[in-house]
Amino acid sequence: xxxxxxxxxxxxxxxxxxxxxxxxxxxxxxxxxxxxxxxxxxxxxxxxxxxxxxxxxxxxxxxxxxxxxxxxxxxxxxxxxxxxxxxxxxxxxxxxxxxxxxxxxxxxxxxxxxxxxxxxxxxxxxxxxxxxxxxxxxxxxxxxxxxxxxxxxxxxxxxxxxxxxxxxxxxxxxxxxxxxxxxxxxxxxxxxxxxxxxxxxxxxxxxxxxxxxxxxxxxxxxxxxxxxxxxxxxxxxxxxxxxxxxxxxxxxxxxxxxxxxxxxxxxxxxxxxxxxxxxxxxxxxxxxxxxxxxxxxxxxxxxxxxxxxxxxxxxx
Amino acid sequence: xxxxxxxxxxxxxxxxxxxxxxxxxxxxxxxxxxxxxxxxxxxxxxxxxxxxxxxxxxxxxxxxxxxxxxxxxxxxxxxxxxxxxxxxxxxxxxxxxxxxxxxxxxxxxxxxxxxxxxxxxxxxxxxxxxxxxxxxxxxxxxxxxxxxxxxxxxxxxxxxxxxxxxxxxxxxxxxxxxxxxxxxxxxxxxxxxxxxxxxxxxxxxxxxxxxxxxxxxxxxxxxxxxxxxxxxxxxxxxxxxxxxxxxxxxxxxxxxxxxxxxxxxxxxxxxxxxxxxxxxxxxxxxxxxxxxxxxxxxxxxxxxxxxxxxxxxxxxxxxxxxxxxxxxxxxxxxxxxxxxxxxx
Amino acid sequence: xxxxxxxxxxxxxxxxxxxxxxxxxxxxxxxxxxxxxxxxxxxxxxxxxxxxxxxxxxxxxxxxxxxxxxxxxxxxxxxxxxxxxxxxxxxxxxxxxxxxxxxxxxxxxxxxxxxxxxxxxxxxxxxxxxxxxxxxxxxxxxxxxxxxxxxxxxxxxxxx
Numbered sequence: 001x002x003x004x005x006x007x008x009x010x011x012x013x014x015x016x017x018x019x020x021x022x023x024x025x026x027x028x029x030x031x032x033x034x035x036x037x038x039x040x041x042x043x044x045x046x047x048x049x050x051x052x053x054x055x056x057x058x059x060x061x062x063x064x065x066x067x068x069x070x071x072x073x074x075x076x077x078x079x080x081x082x083x084x085x086x087x088x089x090x091x092x093x094x095x096x097x098x099x100x101x102x103x104x105x106x107x108x109x110x111x112x113x114x115x116x117x118x119x120x121x122x123x124x125x126x127x128x129x130x131x132x133x134x135x136x137x138x139x140x141x142x143x144x145x146x147x148x149x150x151x152x153x154x155x156x157x158x159x160x161x162x163x164x165x166x167x168x169x170x171x172x173x174x175x176x177x178x179x180x181x182x183x184x185x186x187x188x189x190x191x192x193x194x195x196x197x198x199x200x201x202x203x204x205x206x207x208x209x210x211x212x213x214x215x216x217x218x219x220x221x222x223x224x225x226x227x228x229x230x231x232x233x234x235x236x237x238x239x240x241x242x243x244x245x246x247x248x249x250x251x252x253x254x255x256x257x258x259x260x261x262x263x264x265x266x267x268x269x270x271x272x273x274x275x276x277x278x279x280x281x282x283x284x285x286x287x288x289x290x291x292x293x294x295x296x297x298x299x300x301x302x303x304x305x306x307x308x309x310x311x312x313x314x315x316x
Numbered sequence: 317x318x319x320x321x322x323x324x325x326x327x328x329x330x331x332x333x334x335x336x337x338x339x340x341x342x343x344x345x346x347x348x349x350x351x352x353x354x355x356x357x358x359x360x361x362x363x364x365x366x367x368x369x370x371x372x373x374x375x376x377x378x379x380x381x382x383x384x385x386x387x388x389x390x391x392x393x394x395x396x397x398x399x400x401x402x403x404x405x406x407x408x409x410x411x412x413x414x415x416x417x418x419x420x421x422x423x424x425x426x427x428x429x430x431x432x433x434x435x436x437x438x439x440x441x442x443x444x445x446x447x448x449x450x451x452x453x454x455x456x457x458x459x460x461x462x463x464x465x466x467x468x469x470x471x472x473x474x475x476x477x478x479x480x481x482x483x484x485x486x487x488x489x490x491x492x493x494x495x496x497x498x499x500x501x502x503x504x505x506x507x508x509x510x511x512x513x514x515x516x517x518x519x520x521x522x523x524x525x526x527x528x529x530x531x532x533x534x535x536x537x538x539x540x541x542x543x544x545x546x547x548x549x550x551x552x553x554x555x556x557x558x559x560x561x562x563x564x565x566x567x568x569x570x571x572x573x574x575x576x577x578x579x580x581x582x583x584x585x586x587x588x589x590x591x592x593x594x595x596x597x598x599x600x601x602x603x604x605x606x607x608x609x610x611x612x613x614x615x616x617x618x619x620x621x622x623x624x625x626x627x628x629x630x631x632x633x634x635x636x637x638x639x640x641x642x643x644x645x646x647x648x649x650x651x652x653x654x655x656x657x658x659x660x
Numbered sequence: 661x662x663x664x665x666x667x668x669x670x671x672x673x674x675x676x677x678x679x680x681x682x683x684x685x686x687x688x689x690x691x692x693x694x695x696x697x698x699x700x701x702x703x704x705x706x707x708x709x710x711x712x713x714x715x716x717x718x719x720x721x722x723x724x725x726x727x728x729x730x731x732x733x734x735x736x737x738x739x740x741x742x743x744x745x746x747x748x749x750x751x752x753x754x755x756x757x758x759x760x761x762x763x764x765x766x767x768x769x770x771x772x773x774x775x776x777x778x779x780x781x782x783x784x785x786x787x788x789x790x791x792x793x794x795x796x797x798x799x800x801x802x803x804x805x806x807x808x809x810x811x812x813x814x815x816x817x818x819x820x
């Protein structure tokens with residue numbers, strides 16, 4: 001898959017079909033990758049596809065000018081489609097290199113299972129449904145389902161629907177909502193007051209680094225309401241009330257655009273379970289409006305259309 | 317003379333210190349590893365603690381801090397100073413990199429303007445350092461003039477020697493505290509030798525290296541190299557992780573919160589990574605991402621050395637470890653062009 | 661007199677100028693009685709109401725928010741109220757998920773001729789707010805009373 005990607009990417013640049021290639025290259029820490037954004041065809045030799053390609057590369061599309069060849073897993077392809085729906089990128093400016101994705105390994109889950117920091121692992125490798133971890137010279141095997149990101153377990157589109165070049169055998173979707181929805185289910189079992197208190201507690205650690213927003217392909221506003229000064233909707237300082245309002249409105253703003261790629265939760269430096277917000281909104285939108293974000297590039301954005309008859313039982 | 321204490325007796329030691337200080341120790345209770353008020357019994361952090369995610373600077377320059385309150389009455393605006401309790405803090409377990417960072421922050425906060433909020437907390441604090449035995453792969457302290465067990469910037473230094481800690485009194489403040497503490501065993505020659513070995517082992521475990529030779533001048537020369545900075549900044553997402561969680565970053569923003577005529581002025585962490593940081597009525601001199609990335613790098617490796625003759629980076633590696641896109645400062649510093657382009 | 665018996669809910673109403681605001685007017689001119697708990701902001705269209713307005717009102721201490729516009733099909737701008745409906749639907753669901761009482765965000769269709777309906781809606785919403793009590797959602801807790809319930813923070817701790 002990797003070889004094919006390198007050849008295709010190189011050819012795209014050589015034939016001048018694209019100005020940029022966006023893909024993944026090995027990161028500077030163990031078991032990481034980093035986005036590679038390049039116009040240099042020699043760089044295509046550094047492209048990789050492995051179980052650690054975490055970032056959602058669609059995030060870079062709105063700031064890059066020119067035609068782009070982009071490596072896309074299922075979730076990225078949905079984000080791309082969503083951006084096309086919103087007229088943020090043009091389909092003809094893109095060459096989508098589709099990666100049928102078996103899910104990305106969540107190192108935090110491995111850390112919890114083996115009780116060691118990611119630094120201290122000697123090797124993490126994947127073979128089909130098995131993930132082998134070598135630590136202290138010993139090999140431990142885990143079922144992939146136990147060490148993949150929650151959002152990967154819930155994935156409804158491992159293989160992009162919208163693509164130009166496909167780099168491997170398509171993979172059928174097999175979402176498991178039980179494990180991936182556990183946190184939300186636990187929250188729903190609480191009383192409303194307990195739920196609110198729980199969010200107060202979680203959001204009181206927020207430091208307003210805005211990584212969740214900046215890493216999100218759906219958050220493409222030039223100016224975010226949270227930074228507006230006139231009127232000042234929320235204070236830009238990290239008190240939980242304002243932090244929570246920021247998250248609530250962010251989720252409402254990306255409703256119908258959020259594809260449950262899970263990046264916001266992954267990047268949060270203070271471990272706020274943000275996916276328990278985004279996924280709930282994703283499910284709400286699906287339930288109320290039968291809308292799955294990023295599935296059909298010709299569909300209108302969720303908030304740009306309506307049906308005559310739809311959810312209004314709450315209207316008096 | 318160095319003393320020693322069994323690891324099992326750390327709780328005892330902290331209890332003793334709790335009588336005099338608000339003891340802060342590594343904790344994950346809030347959901348993220350940070351220095352937090354010690355709960356009076358738990359020393360399990362000795363097992364898991366490598367370093368905190370939130371740097372100890374947060375105990376001196378909190379993410380959000382009340383500066384004063386104000387209200388309006390018939391005579392106009394009245395200001396009430398903050399209730400400073402003058403409580404003494406003892407930070408237990410600070411790593412040498414973060415302790416060095418505190419020394420670097422001191423330079424700014426006690427420079428031309430003496431910052432009372434920071435300095436009062438700092439003056440009242442005792443730093444008890446804990447030498448690393450297991451540095452992270454993102455650590456590069458040994459390249460930044462410190463080391464996993466460097467005692468320079470703490471008051472008391474603890475070095476792991478198996479089932480004991482060797483306790484070194486570093487400053488007069490530390491010496492005084494240890495004398496008052498009492499009940500500590502004297503370290504033997506053998507313990508000293510163990511400590512030396514422990515230091516060497518830890519030192520050699522720091523695998524990431526960074527050559528900062530001549531970096532100040534190289535950055536000066538490359539300041540206008542837009543191509544280099546654009547390339548460097550390409551994958552940056554302009555979030556605030558690397559700055560807000562940097563132990564040497566000190567920028568803050570000031571905001572008033574007014575509720576029903578009662579106001580409070582707060583200061584809170586700010587980041588040069590945000591476009592809003594430099595937004596002015598007419599324009600924004602750093603509206604482009606590469607200019608902000610350049611500012612961040614140059615401030616640490618060029619401007620700070622110009623002002624205080626020290627690089628404002630201690631190699632703690634947080635920015636590398638926590639970066640959403642693995643933007644790695646060591647790679648960036650190493651890739652700053654050597655050549656002088658269009659030198660005047 | 662105790663604190664509670666004195667308390668009256670504060671309701672913020674965003675009323676569209678073409679239907680609901682005129683409906684409120686009609687209620688007034690026809691001397692219909694409705695609770696004085698509502699403070700009204702006239703908006704051009706229910707579609708103007710950003711979820712942020714709702715959150716801001718709750719943050720400022722309003723006990724509830726009512727958004728009211730023209731009946732479906734009657735929007736002066738053709739589609740504004742349909743858009744509002746979607747937006748309020750997700751906002752309401754999401755707030756309830758977070759733990760906000762459903763009574764705190766209400767919506768209604770009130771036309772310019774429905775002065776009677778307007779009084780009913782306001783009476784009804786106010787009654788609901790009296791049931792759930794004062795809005796303490798965003799109140800600053802006293803030290804030590806910090807919420808802990810339901811935190812999975814430590815179990816989930818992932819970095820360092």
